[in-house]
Amino acid sequence: MKYPLLVLLSLLITSSAHAANEQQMIDESKQAIKAFAGQLKSELMAGMKKGGPLEAVNICNTVAEEISRNNSKKLGWEISRTSLKPRNAKNSPEPWEVAVLTSFEKRKEAGEPISEIDHAEVISNNGQSQFRYMKAIPTKSLCLVCHGENIAPDLSRRLDQLYPNDLARNYKPGDIRGAFSITRAIQ
Ligand code: HEC
Numbered sequence: 001m002k003y004p005l006l007v008l009l010s011l012l013i014t015s016s017a018h019a020a021n022e023q024q025m026i027d028e029s030k031q032a033i034k035a036f037a038g039q040l041k042s043e044l045m046a047g048m049k050k051g052g053p054l055e056a057v058n059i060c061n062t063v064a065e066e067i068s069r070n071n072s073k074k075l076g077w078e079i080s081r082t083s084l085k086p087r088n089a090k091n092s093p094e095p096w097e098v099a100v101l102t103s104f105e106k107r108k109e110a111g112e113p114i115s116e117i118d119h120a121e122v123i124s125n126n127g128q129s130q131f132r133y134m135k136a137i138p139t140k141s142l143c144l145v146c147h148g149e150n151i152a153p154d155l156s157r158r159l160d161q162l163y164p165n166d167l168a169r170n171y172k173p174g175d176i177r178g179a180f181s182i183t184r185a186i187q
Contacts, residue, residue, distance in 0.1 A: 022131070025184065026120050029133040033180045036071045036079055040064060053145050053155050060146075061162050065090070077185070081137070083178030087147075087159075087168035096123065097181055100134045104176055114138040114176055122186065133182040139175040147171045 043063050047056030064081075065088075072078050082093040084101045093101055104117050117136035122129060139147065146155065149170050159166055171177060 022120060022122070025131050026118075026133060029120070029182045029184075030118075030135070032071065032075055032079055032182065033135055036067065036180065039067050039071075043067065053152070054158055057146060057155065057158055057162070064088075078181075078183040080181050081178055082181050083168060085167035086178070087163050087166045089163075089165050091178075093181075096132065097134065097179070101176075101179060104134075104136045104179065108136075108176055114174075117176075129186045131182075131184040131186050133184075134179045136179050137177045139171045139173055139177040141173055143177060144171065144173065147177060 043059050044056055047059035068080050072080070080091070082091050082097050082101070084093065084098070084105075086092050100119050103119065107117050108114055114136050115138060118134060120131070120133045122131055124130070145151070146159070147168050149172070151159065151169065159169075168177075
């Protein structure tokens, strides 16, 4: 009777090692998102201070993607933002992200605070194991200047020029604006 016990024990140890690994990747993802979000916010605020929302839009337009690219390069994994209603079509979600974003909407409807909504999963993509992590982004009042229902006419025109397929309008405080999304290849 000893053998099955050993098997059980080693199974338990392996699965708890996996759990520990996953917890570590979740913690690292949260840290990376904090840094990424901080950089985006400081660029946004610097733009607002320099020339109001019009200037800030120009900065978001040119700098957001660059910040995302630089962070991804530094980390060795992908970090980006996405949304069910993206402003920049380049931020459109892929199918797995659509499913997670949809589940986030349901969790919010069920009363979960947006700041606590996240999801981690190990998935297989073309035979490659990937750790995927998403964290919901709440809509705050500051965001409404450019993502709300009453966007100033000059700002609205500028957004139309830059983003002819802009879907990221008419948000209200307390909506989920989108999510940070992380993809890490694992062995
Ligand atoms: C000054 C205008 C402005 C403000 C204020 C602003 N945004 Fe944006 N936001 C933009 C622009 C422009 C883009 C498109 C960036 C790009 O081209 O990648 C964008 C893109 C995004 C995206 C990426 C997905 C998408 O829609 O393309 C998210 C997520 C986002 N904003 C969240 C927020 C949140 C949360 C706030 C408030 C903390 C906020 N934004 C405030 C202008 C703004």
